[in-house]
Amino acid sequence: MTEPAGQPTILFVDDDTDIQSAARLLLTRRGFRVLAAHDAAEALTRVAADRIDLVLLDLNYAPGATTGAEGLALLRDLHALRPTLPVIVVTGHSGVAIAVAAMREGATDFVMKPWHNERLVALLHDTLDRRRHEARPDTEAAEPVLIAVSDPMRAAVALADRIAPTRAHMLLSGPPGSGKTMLARRIHARSGDAAPPMILDAEGLSALPAERGTWVLRAIESLAPPLQRLLADRLDAAAPPRVLALSSVGADDLATRLPPRLWLPLGAVRVTLPPLAARPDDIPALAAHFLHYFAARHGLAAPALDQPALDALCLRPWPQNVRELRAAMERMVILGDTTAPPSPDGDRAPDTPTLAQSERTLIEAALRRHGFNVSHAARDLGLTRPALYRRMARYGL
Numbered sequence: 001m002t003e004p005a006g007q008p009t010i011l012f013v014d015d016d017t018d019i020q021s022a023a024r025l026l027l028t029r030r031g032f033r034v035l036a037a038h039d040a041a042e043a044l045t046r047v048a049a050d051r052i053d054l055v056l057l058d059l060n061y062a063p064g065a066t067t068g069a070e071g072l073a074l075l076r077d078l079h080a081l082r083p084t085l086p087v088i089v090v091t092g093h094s095g096v097a098i099a100v101a102a103m104r105e106g107a108t109d110f111v112m113k114p115w116h117n118e119r120l121v122a123l124l125h126d127t128l129d130r131r132r133h134e135a136r137p138d139t140e141a142a143e144p145v146l147i148a149v150s151d152p153m154r155a156a157v158a159l160a161d162r163i164a165p166t167r168a169h170m171l172l173s174g175p176p177g178s179g180k181t182m183l184a185r186r187i188h189a190r191s192g193d194a195a196p197p198m199i200l201d202a203e204g205l206s207a208l209p210a211e212r213g214t215w216v217l218r219a220i221e222s223l224a225p226p227l228q229r230l231l232a233d234r235l236d237a238a239a240p241p242r243v244l245a246l247s248s249v250g251a252d253d254l255a256t257r258l259p260p261r262l263w264l265p266l267g268a269v270r271v272t273l274p275p276l277a278a279r280p281d282d283i284p285a286l287a288a289h290f291l292h293y294f295a296a297r298h299g300l301a302a303p304a305l306d307q308p309a310l311d312a313l314c315l316r317p318w319p320q321n322v323r324e325l326r327a328a329m330e331r332m333v334i335l336g337d338t339t340a341p342p343s344p345d346g347d348r349a350p351d352t353p354t355l356a357q358s359e360r361t362l363i364e365a366a367l368r369r370h371g372f373n374v375s376h377a378a379r380d381l382g383l384t385r386p387a388l389y390r391r392m393a394r395y396g397l
């Protein structure tokens with residue numbers, strides 16, 4: 001996580017490996033350190049994990065894609081994660097309109113492909129100089145940003161983002177600490193409604209708000225029966241509030257606890273967040289993100305996690321999910337100690353044979369279930385194919 005002092009680090013985001021090589025060749029010769037990312041998730045992980053000084057951003061990462069939608073969404077996430085990070089958009093000649101849209105979204109500048117080497121290098125130096133003179137201290141990461149790298153999280157967030165601009169109610173379910181409240185805030189932030197959402201705890205609620213707006217109703221399964229009926233009436237009224245219902249119990253269980261008049265409209269769009277242990281691909285990015293965040297918050301250096309430390313984090317059961325990982329990373333920053341503390345629930349240490357054995361058993365079972373089709377087994381396990389291959393190699397499968 002460290003780089004030689006004085007050598008600016010550029011993250012180049014482009015799915016085209018030839019263009020990546022050309023950029024790396026040019027920029028490393030000119031004294032830059034160059035990191036590569038090939039899609040949005042990898043770019044976010046890099047920015048969360050490394051000290052990046054500037055991002056060069058192509059806006060399309062799938063073969064044949066030309067709309068720039070993926071790149072524009074990434075630009076928004078990058079800004080939420082590091083508000084002062086300069087981002088220069090790199091686009092083909094046909095992409096001027098998209099480049100303009102990117103500038104509107106906060107890109108610092110844009111260059112056309114094929115770029116002119118000298119002009120690109122000059123633009124990088126100018127941008128970095130300007131940033132140095134603005135001298136904004138790196139106390140960023142104040143804005144919470146939702147990290148989603150694993151396939152199941154990306155699918156969940158993509159669905160939530162797609163529905164966000166409508167007034168549709170949604171049911172967000174997942175175990176405690178998995179990120180439901182955070183996702184609800186993101187949905188509201190993308191809804192176009194400028195008024196802040198009302199965050200309500202259903203447990204102990206004695207009355208419903210009079211205002212419409214957006215209600216984030218946490219632990220919806222605990223809503224008292226008289227309020228369940230009142231809420232159902234409000235949803236049937238001509239101008240209902242938008243309800244984002246949050247629950248740690250599964251959708252089927254919820255259907256037994258709430259009347260159909262309530263769970264049917266609320267559950268029309270369901271987004272499920274898996275437990276953290278079921279999506280280990282999110283762990284390195286989340287860990288790096290929280291280390292950076294707490295280092296800035298406490299004015300301390302972020303400790304670097306080496307591969308064994310990361311592997312240990314990926315193997316822990318995390319019964320309290322992201323909330324627990326966040327607390328563990330804050331502790332690491334404060335104590336400067338990268339050994340994860342034992343889980344408060346008294347779970348076994350991360351590298352005991354039993355935990356490794358259970359992971360091996362789970363992987364073997366998934367592979368068998370899918371006739372040793374690695375893609376299908378990986379999807380089932382919430383892993384990417386490379387992550388599954390790494391584990392198969394580790395366990396000699």
Ligand SMILES: Nc1ncnc2c1ncn2[C@@H]1O[C@H](COP(=O)(O)OP(=O)(O)OP(=O)(O)O)[C@@H](O)[C@H]1O
Pocket residue numbers: 144145146147148174175176177178179180181182183218246248286322323326
């Ligand atoms: N994907 C994520 N990226 C970054 N931070 C996250 C993510 N998911 C959760 N967090 C952080 O973890 C903590 C717990 O998240 P959150 O409060 O959204 O969980 P929850 O599912 O609503 O929990 P509960 O059911 O206990 O209320 C928060 O500090 C949140 O900012």
